[in-house]
Amino acid sequence: MGLELSKNTLQNYIGKAIGESPWVEITQENVNRFADITIDPQFIHIDPVSAANTPFGGTIAHGFLSLSMLSYFATAGAGVGVANMTMGINYGFDKVRFVSPVRVGKRIRGVSKLLSAMETKPGHFLFKQEMIVEIEGEDKPALVAQWLTMAVCEAE
Numbered sequence: 001m002g003l004e005l006s007k008n009t010l011q012n013y014i015g016k017a018i019g020e021s022p023w024v025e026i027t028q029e030n031v032n033r034f035a036d037i038t039i040d041p042q043f044i045h046i047d048p049v050s051a052a053n054t055p056f057g058g059t060i061a062h063g064f065l066s067l068s069m070l071s072y073f074a075t076a077g078a079g080v081g082v083a084n085m086t087m088g089i090n091y092g093f094d095k096v097r098f099v100s101p102v103r104v105g106k107r108i109r110g111v112s113k114l115l116s117a118m119e120t121k122p123g124h125f126l127f128k129q130e131m132i133v134e135i136e137g138e139d140k141p142a143l144v145a146q147w148l149t150m151a152v153c154e155a156e
Contacts, residue, residue, distance in 0.1 A: 004080075004081045004082065004083060004085070006082070006083050007082060007083070007119065007125075007153075010082070010117040010119075010125070011117065013080075013114045013117070014114055014115065014116060014117065015113065015114070015115070016113065016114060017111075017112070017113050018078060018079065018080050018112040018113060018114050018129065019077045019078050019079070019111075019112060020077055020078050020109055020110065020111040020112070021072070021073040021074075021076040021077045021078045021109045021110040021111075022076055022077065022109060023107040023108065023109045023136055024069065024072070024107060024108055024109065025105070025106070025107045026061045026065070026066075026102050026103075026104055026105070026106055026107070026108060027104065027105070028048070028059060028104045028105075030061075030065070031045050031046065031059060031060075031061050031062065031065065031104055032045075032046050034061075034062055034064075034065045034068075035062070038062070038064065040062060044056060044059065044060055045059055045060060045061070045062055046059065047059070048104075056101055056103065057103070058103055058104060058105075059103070059104045060101040060102060060103055060104065061101070061102040061103075061104065061142075063098040063101075063142075063143065065102075066098075066102055066108060066133050066142045066143055067096065067098075067133075067143060067145065069108065069110065069133065070110060070131055070133075070145070070147060071090075072110075073109065073110025073112075073131070073133070074088070074110070074112075074149070076110075077110075078109075078110040078111060078112040078131070079112065079129075079149075080112070080114055080117075080127050080129060080149075080151075081151050082125050082151045082153050083153070084153045084154040085151045085152065085153050086152055086153060086154055087151075087152050088149055088150065088151050088152075089149065089150040089152065090147075090148075090149060091126060091148035091149055091150045092148045093145055093146060093147055093148065094128065094146040094148065095144075095145065095146045096143065096144075096145040096146075097143060097144050097145070098142070098143050099140050099141050099142060099143055099144060100135060100138065100140040100141065100142055101142070102135055102142045106135050106136060106137075106138075107135075107136040108133050108134060108135055108136070108142055109133070109134050109136070110131055110132070110133055110134075111131075111132045111133075111134055112129045112130060112131050112132070113129065113130045114127065114128075114129055115128040115129060115130055115146065116128040120150075123152060123153040123154070124150060124151070124152055124153075125150065125151040125153070126148060126149075126150055127148070127149050127150075127151065128146055128147070128148055129146070129147050129149070130144070130145070130146055130147075131143075131144070131145045131146075131147045132144050
């Protein structure tokens, strides 16, 4: 987890950076496994020879593979939580934009900023984070998302 806050300090972090995850390499094996599990075998993802003849110049990760990495990025340093949190739940997205393709062999990481935090009922905190998936060595990110998560805490 990137940042664990107390209930009383949540509002002090609105608009501020939360953290960043380590870099993760996108391998052809992982892309192939993602294609298998999502039943999305489009050649630009799984066929290096055919993909070499596209504007991408090689295979690229599925956009949803990059998006699915947010869960890892959050637990590896780019997430936000509350003291005494017992679980975090995906709540949805307000906005997701796939900005640049991720070429196989590139490394990506998650960088986050807290946009809002609200206690919806006792012990339940709804966070909105801006999550940027950066591509190492590139100017444009893979994606930018406004991710909603719910933190559930032990009763005080």
